[in-house]
Amino acid sequence: MAQNPFPLGKDELLKAYRTMRTIREFEERLHVDFAKGDIPGFVHLYAGEEACATGIMMHLNDNDRIASTHRGHGHCIAKGVDVHAMMAEIYGRSTGACRGKGGSMHIADLSKGMMGANGILGAGAPLICGAALAAKVRGDRGVGITFVGDGASNQGTFLESLNLAAVWNLPVVFVVENNGYAESTAMEWAVSCDSYVDRATGFGMPGVTVDGTDFFAVYEAAGEIIRRARDGGGPALLECNMVRFYGHFEGDAQTYRAKGELEAIRASRDCLTILSERVIEAGVIGRDELQAIDREVNALIEDATRAAKAAPLPAPEDLLRDVYVAY
Amino acid sequence: MSRKISMKQAINEALDLEMRRDPTVIVMGEDIVGGTGAQGEDDAWGGVLGVTKGLYAKHGDRLMDTPLSESAYIGAAVGAAACGLRPVAELMFLDFMGVCFDQIFNQAAKFRYMFGGKAETPVVIRGMVGAGFRAAAQHSQMLTPLFTHIPGLKVVCPSNAYDAKGLLIQSIRDNDPVIFCEHKNLYGLECEVPAESYAIPFGEANVLRDGDDVTIVSYGLTVHRAMEAAATLAKDGTEAEVIDLRTLSPIDWDTIVESVERTGRLVVVDEAHPRCNLATDIAAFVGQNAFGALKAGVQMVTAPHTPVPFAPSLEDLYVPSADTIAAAARRTLSPKGARSIAA
Numbered sequence: 001m002a003q004n005p006f007p008l009g010k011d012e013l014l015k016a017y018r019t020m021r022t023i024r025e026f027e028e029r030l031h032v033d034f035a036k037g038d039i040p041g042f043v044h045l046y047a048g049e050e051a052c053a054t055g056i057m058m059h060l061n062d063n064d065r066i067a068s069t070h071r072g073h074g075h076c077i078a079k080g081v082d083v084h085a086m087m088a089e090i091y092g093r094s095t096g097a098c099r100g101k102g103g104s105m106h107i108a109d110l111s112k113g114m115m116g117a118n119g120i121l122g123a124g125a126p127l128i129c130g131a132a133l134a135a136k137v138r139g140d141r142g143v144g145i146t147f148v149g150d151g152a153s154n155q156g157t158f159l160e161s162l163n164l165a166a167v168w169n170l171p172v173v174f175v176v177e178n179n180g181y182a183e184s185t186a187m188e189w190a191v192s193c194d195s196y197v198d199r200a201t202g203f204g205m206p207g208v209t210v211d212g213t214d215f216f217a218v219y220e221a222a223g224e225i226i227r228r229a230r231d232g233g234g235p236a237l238l239e240c241n242m243v244r245f246y247g248h249f250e251g252d253a254q255t256y257r258a259k260g261e262l263e264a265i266r267a268s269r270d271c272l273t274i275l276s277e278r279v280i281e282a283g284v285i286g287r288d289e290l291q292a293i294d295r296e297v298n299a300l301i302e303d304a305t306r307a308a309k310a311a312p313l314p315a316p317e318d319l320l321r322d323v324y325v326a327y
Numbered sequence: 328m329s330r331k332i333s334m335k336q337a338i339n340e341a342l343d344l345e346m347r348r349d350p351t352v353i354v355m356g357e358d359i360v361g362g363t364g365a366q367g368e369d370d371a372w373g374g375v376l377g378v379t380k381g382l383y384a385k386h387g388d389r390l391m392d393t394p395l396s397e398s399a400y401i402g403a404a405v406g407a408a409a410c411g412l413r414p415v416a417e418l419m420f421l422d423f424m425g426v427c428f429d430q431i432f433n434q435a436a437k438f439r440y441m442f443g444g445k446a447e448t449p450v451v452i453r454g455m456v457g458a459g460f461r462a463a464a465q466h467s468q469m470l471t472p473l474f475t476h477i478p479g480l481k482v483v484c485p486s487n488a489y490d491a492k493g494l495l496i497q498s499i500r501d502n503d504p505v506i507f508c509e510h511k512n513l514y515g516l517e518c519e520v521p522a523e524s525y526a527i528p529f530g531e532a533n534v535l536r537d538g539d540d541v542t543i544v545s546y547g548l549t550v551h552r553a554m555e556a557a558a559t560l561a562k563d564g565t566e567a568e569v570i571d572l573r574t575l576s577p578i579d580w581d582t583i584v585e586s587v588e589r590t591g592r593l594v595v596v597d598e599a600h601p602r603c604n605l606a607t608d609i610a611a612f613v614g615q616n617a618f619g620a621l622k623a624g625v626q627m628v629t630a631p632h633t634p635v636p637f638a639p640s641l642e643d644l645y646v647p648s649a650d651t652i653a654a655a656a657r658r659t660l661s662p663k664g665a666r667s668i669a670a
Binding site: 065067096097098099100101102106108109110115116118119120123125126127128129130131133134135137138144156157160161163164167168321322323324325326327 | 351353389391393394396398399400401402403404405406407408409410411412414429430433434438439440441442443444445446447478479481501502503577
C-alpha cells in the first residue's frame with residue numbers, strides 16, 4: 001500500500017466516502033420514489049453537493065451545532081442523524097425523526113447538534129448565532145455552522161448575522177453553498193458582488209472560496225476556519241462552489257439550464273467520482289473497498305425505505321400534541 | 328416585605344432575581360445596557376426608558392447590547408434558547424416585530440411541534456405596546472392578536488407592577504416562547520409588590536372587582552379604564568365584575584364563562600384593532616359556550632380600525648375610554664340590549 005498523501009487516515013477517508021455515498025443513494029432513491037408518487041409534499045435534493053457537507057462535518061462533534069436549509073438531507077446525514085429516522089420522516093411516519101410532523105424541510109435532531117432543516121431561506125443564520133452564543137457563554141468550545149445557498153445569501157437575516165457574529169465575536173462559520181442557482185435564477189445575476197470573499201471582508205471577517213466538488217479542498221479550508229472559531233478567533237465565511245444534480249425541487253423541469261449542462265456536470269464535476277479517483281490513484285484505498293461500501297449503503301437505503309413504508313402513521317391525537325411544553 | 332414600586336421597577340426586579348437564580352438567563356437588546364463601545368459611562372441608558380438600568384452593574388456581560396439588527400438578535404435569542412440558555416430579548420417597541428417576526432412565528436413557535444416534541448425554546452421576547460404615549464403609528468400598537476393567533480407562542484400582558492413581576496418570572500421559567508407585552512403608559516404606575524420572588528401561573532385571570540350585573544373583560548391599560556367605568560356604573564347601582572386576563576395565550580376561559588353565566592352580560596375591552604382581536608375571540612367563545620346565559624348582545628369596545636394617530640387630541644379618542652366602556656355596559660342593561668350593536 002502506497003504512503004497516504006492525504007490529510008486524513010484511511011479509516012477517516014472511508015468514513016468520508018461512506019457519508020457521501022449514503023447522501024447520494026438517499027437522494028437518488030428519493031428521486032425515484034418521488035416520481036412514483038410515493039412521497040408526500042416536496043423534496044429538495046442534495047445530490048452533487050455531498051463533498052461540502054461531508055468535508056465540513058468531519059470536523060464537528062455532537063456538541064457543535066448546525067443550522068441547515070430546505071436542501072438539508074445531506075447536512076443531516078453528515079451530522080449523524082439516523083438515516084432510518086430521516087426516511088421515515090420524509091414519508092410522514094410516526095417513527096420519523098420528528099414523528100412525522102416536520103417532513104423533509106424540517107428534519108432535526110438536537111441530540112446530534114442538528115438544529116433543523118429550514119423552510120425559510122436564510123433563517124438559520126440568526127439561530128446559529130444563538131447556538132454559538134450559548135457555546136460561548138458555557139465556554140464549551142462548541143462552534144456553530146450555518147448553511148445558505150447563493151440565493152439565501154441575499155437575505156437580510158444572513159447579512160445581519162454576519163455583522164452580529166463579527167460584533168459579538170461568535171464561533172460561527174457561515175457556509176455559502178453556491179450551486180449557481182437560486183431556485184431557477186442565476187447566481188451571477190442575483191448576487192451583486194463578484195466574490196463572497198469580498199462580502200466577508202465587508203463584514204470584517206475572513207472569507208475563503210473553495211471548489212465544493214473537491215472533498216479535500218472543503219475539508220482543509222473548513223478545518224482551518226473551524227479551528228480558528230473554536231479557539232475564539234471569531235467567525236468566517238466559506239464559499240463552496242458546487243453543482244446541483246437535480247432541480248430546485250423534485251418535479252422541476254430545469255428549463256433554465258443550458259443545453260448539455262446537466263450531462264457535463266455529472267461527467268466532470270461529480271464529487272464522489274473525484275474523491276474515488278483520487279484515493280484509488282494514490283493507492284490508499286482499493287476500488288473493491290469502495291464498492292463494498294456501495295453495497296452496504298444500498299442495503300441501508302433499501303432497508304430504510306422499506307421500513308419507512310411499513311412504519312405506522314402518526315395517531316390522530318398527534319395532531320394536537322406538542323404545540324407547547326406545558327399548557 | 329412589600330413596598331410600592333412602579334411596573335418598570337417590578338420588571339427590573341424580576342430580571343434581577345431570575346438572573347441571580349439561574350446562570351443560564353441572559354438579557355439582550357438594543358441599548359439595554361447603553362453606551363457599549365462609546366467613551367462615556369458604562370450602563371449609560373439601561374434601556375431606552377431605563378427598564379434594565381442597573382442590571383449591568385450586577386450581572387455584567389450577561390446583559391448584552393446588540394446592533395440595531397432585530398432579525399439577527401431575536402433569532403440569536405431563539406437559537407440560544409434551543410441550545411439550553413434562557414434568553415430574555417428586549418424588542419424595544421413590539422411594533423418592530425415586523426422586522427423579525429419570522430424568527431418568532433416560523434422558528435421559535437414551531438420548533439416543538441415541527442420537531443416532534445423534541446425541542447424546547449424557553450425564550451422571552453419583551454417590549455412595549457400600546458397607545459397614549461404620543462409615539463405615533465409605528466411605536467404605539469397593541470398587536471397582541473397577531474401573537475395569540477400563532478400556536479406555540481404564549482402571550483402575556485400585565486396591567487400592574489405586581490402582576491408584571493410575577494408573570495415575567497413565570498415567563499422566564501416557562502419552557503415555551505413567551506411574548507411579554509408591557510404597556511408603556513403603565514411603566515410609572517405603582518402598587519404594592521413583595522420584594523421576594525414569586526411566579527404567577529399562566530392562564531389564571533384576575534377578578535379585580537366582583538359584581539353580578541355585567542362582566543367586563545380586558546387586559547393591559549384598559550383594565551384601568553374598565554375599573555373607572557365600573558366605579559361610574561356603581562353610582563347608578565350597577566355592579567360590574569371586572570376581569571383582568573393577564574395572559575392571552577393561554578387564556579382563562581373558565582373564569583370568563585363562569586362570570587357571564589352569573590351576570591348574563593358581557594363587555595369585552597381590547598386596545599387592539601377591532602377585527603379578529605381578543606374581544607371578537609372572547610365574544611365568539613362566549614356565544615358558542617354560554618349563549619343560553621346571555622341576556623343581551625355582547626358589547627365589544629376596541630380601538631378603531633385605523634393606525635394610531637399622532638395628534639394628542641386624536642390619540643385620546645383612539646384608546647377606549649372609561650366613558651365608552653360604561654356606555655357599552657349600559658347598552659347591555661337597556662331593554663334593547665339584546666338587539667343592540669356597537670356604537
